Amino acid sequence: MSEPKKLYIKTYGCQMNVYDTARMKDVLAPLGYRAADTPADADLVVLNTCHIREKAAEKVYSDLGRLRAHSRAKAEAGGRMVVAVAGCVAQAEGEALKRRAPLVDIVLGPQTYHRLPEMVARSLRQSGVVLDTEFPAEAKFDFLPPPGADGPSAFLAIQEGCDRFCTYCVVPYTRGAEYARPAAQVIAEAKGLVAEGARELMLLGQNVNAWTGEAPGGGTWSFGRLLRELAEIEGVSRLRYTTSHPTSVTPELIAAHRDIPALVPFLSLPLQSGADRVLKAMNRGHTVAEYLATFDALRAARPELRLSSDFIVGFPGETEAEFQATLDAVGKVGFVQSFAFKFSARPGTPAALLPNRVAPEIVDDRLARLQAALADSQSRFNHACVGTVAPVLFDRVGRYEGQLIGRTPTMQAVHAEISAAAMGTVRAVRIVGVGPNSLSGVAETSDQERDAAE
Numbered sequence: 001m002s003e004p005k006k007l008y009i010k011t012y013g014c015q016m017n018v019y020d021t022a023r024m025k026d027v028l029a030p031l032g033y034r035a036a037d038t039p040a041d042a043d044l045v046v047l048n049t050c051h052i053r054e055k056a057a058e059k060v061y062s063d064l065g066r067l068r069a070h071s072r073a074k075a076e077a078g079g080r081m082v083v084a085v086a087g088c089v090a091q092a093e094g095e096a097l098k099r100r101a102p103l104v105d106i107v108l109g110p111q112t113y114h115r116l117p118e119m120v121a122r123s124l125r126q127s128g129v130v131l132d133t134e135f136p137a138e139a140k141f142d143f144l145p146p147p148g149a150d151g152p153s154a155f156l157a158i159q160e161g162c163d164r165f166c167t168y169c170v171v172p173y174t175r176g177a178e179y180a181r182p183a184a185q186v187i188a189e190a191k192g193l194v195a196e197g198a199r200e201l202m203l204l205g206q207n208v209n210a211w212t213g214e215a216p217g218g219g220t221w222s223f224g225r226l227l228r229e230l231a232e233i234e235g236v237s238r239l240r241y242t243t244s245h246p247t248s249v250t251p252e253l254i255a256a257h258r259d260i261p262a263l264v265p266f267l268s269l270p271l272q273s274g275a276d277r278v279l280k281a282m283n284r285g286h287t288v289a290e291y292l293a294t295f296d297a298l299r300a301a302r303p304e305l306r307l308s309s310d311f312i313v314g315f316p317g318e319t320e321a322e323f324q325a326t327l328d329a330v331g332k333v334g335f336v337q338s339f340a341f342k343f344s345a346r347p348g349t350p351a352a353l354l355p356n357r358v359a360p361e362i363v364d365d366r367l368a369r370l371q372a373a374l375a376d377s378q379s380r381f382n383h384a385c386v387g388t389v390a391p392v393l394f395d396r397v398g399r400y401e402g403q404l405i406g407r408t409p410t411m412q413a414v415h416a417e418i419s420a421a422a423m424g425t426v427r428a429v430r431i432v433g434v435g436p437n438s439l440s441g442v443a444e445t446s447d448q449e450r451d452a453a454e
């Protein structure tokens with residue numbers, strides 16, 4: 001192995017990017033790259049970017065501006081900093097990125113990061129930009145080393161890309177067509193993560209519940225079947241998946257929620273708007289009534305199941321009455337955790353060309369009103385948790401000595417004073433308080449009591 005070099009990766013955007021960043025680190029490790037704490041003295045800086053909204057994309061350019069000084073200082077000291085832009089901005093902008101930011105040495109899309117070592121080597125040999133934004137025929141997952149678990153909760157990408165083409169969304173263009181990893185590959189990766197200490201698997205995909213994949217013995221498995229098989233792996237305490245599309249919540253998936261205790265009673269199921277006309281213009285493929293019926297069916301199968309959602313306010317032509325319909329839907333569902341965004345016209349998407357853009361001050365006002373309604377909905381749920389006992393998987397140390405932080409099955413963060421031995425285990429915790437973004441709790445059983453009972 002060559003001598004250690006320093007690598008700094010900044011991750012923007014979604015959990016898939018967090019997963020991708022970990023895989024880029026894995027693939028660069030054999031070249032001798034080790035994590036640096038800051039970009040200042042890194043030999044290789046990778047910006048793993050997000051293109052979903054304008055703000056996210058623009059952040060990349062301001063960060064590249066800041067990197068210039070570090071790169072210059074490194075060159076003056078006789079070194080060289082290689083700068084790579086990966087992810088969805090790289091995919092969308094390609095060569096244009098280099099023109100706007102000459103500092104950039106490598107531009108690579110989300111489908112080619114298994115080729116990163118080769119690109120770095122080429123960049124060190126030659127001048128000019130190394131560009132790879134192909135959608136290669138080979139599946140990158142076949143070329144990546146097995147990932148390591150980084151704590152009790154681990155991400156596992158099972159699906160990538162999206163074929164749904166919601167009219168506002170860049171994902172089908174930047175991540176490409178839907179690809180489902182074969183079941184055997186997913187199961188092997190899951191087993192590896194559990195062997196390294198993972199207890200919770202968070203299955204990732206842009207349209208994760210559309211997963212239908214090659215079965216180990218030939219034929220295909222549905223997503224529900226995959227969930228059943230993953231739940232059978234010894235050591236898996238919890239299964240989650242994100243992000244889902246409402247039209248892919250099949251009866252079989254609902255049955256999986258009824259039958260699999262490890263599958264958490266929580267789903268990220270974006271509604272985007274509470275008005276049917278807007279949903280149609282967004283090409284979401286369902287009505288509000290159908291969404292509510294899906295929620296009812298899920299709750300009939302698993303009564304404690306709760307939803308989180310994403311919303312877009314100010315979609316072109318959105319009227320006040322249509323926005324009110326979104327507020328009404330929030331009232332009906334009682335989402336426990338949600339995200340609301342201002343519509344951002346993304347280049348190349350059909351919605352970017354729509355007339356009747358909503359005035360910025362109206363969009364701001366609607367965003368504030370929706371966020372207040374969502375905060376209220378979350379707060380109601382959190383307050384209703386007080387006095388209940390929840391199974392909490394502790395996965396982080398808290399800010400104070402003796403404190404650990406974990407999550408309930410419905411994703412609420414819980415702080416508790418508890419022995420360090422609770423890390424990576426699921427404990428019964430009585431919820432005693434509600435903070436702005438989290439709950440506080442008291443463990444129901446002490447370690448001594450647990451030991452005595454075992």
Ligand code: 5AD
Nearest residue numbers: 168169270310311312341342343344
């Ligand atoms: N403008 C605003 N929000 C968007 N999202 C996706 N594309 C856009 C856009 N062009 C939001 C959706 C999606 C979440 C990940 O980002 O709500 O569910």
Ligand code: SF4
Nearest residue numbers: 162164165166169171
């Ligand atoms: Fe984008 Fe729609 Fe696909 Fe989600 S389902 S990634 S919003 S196109």
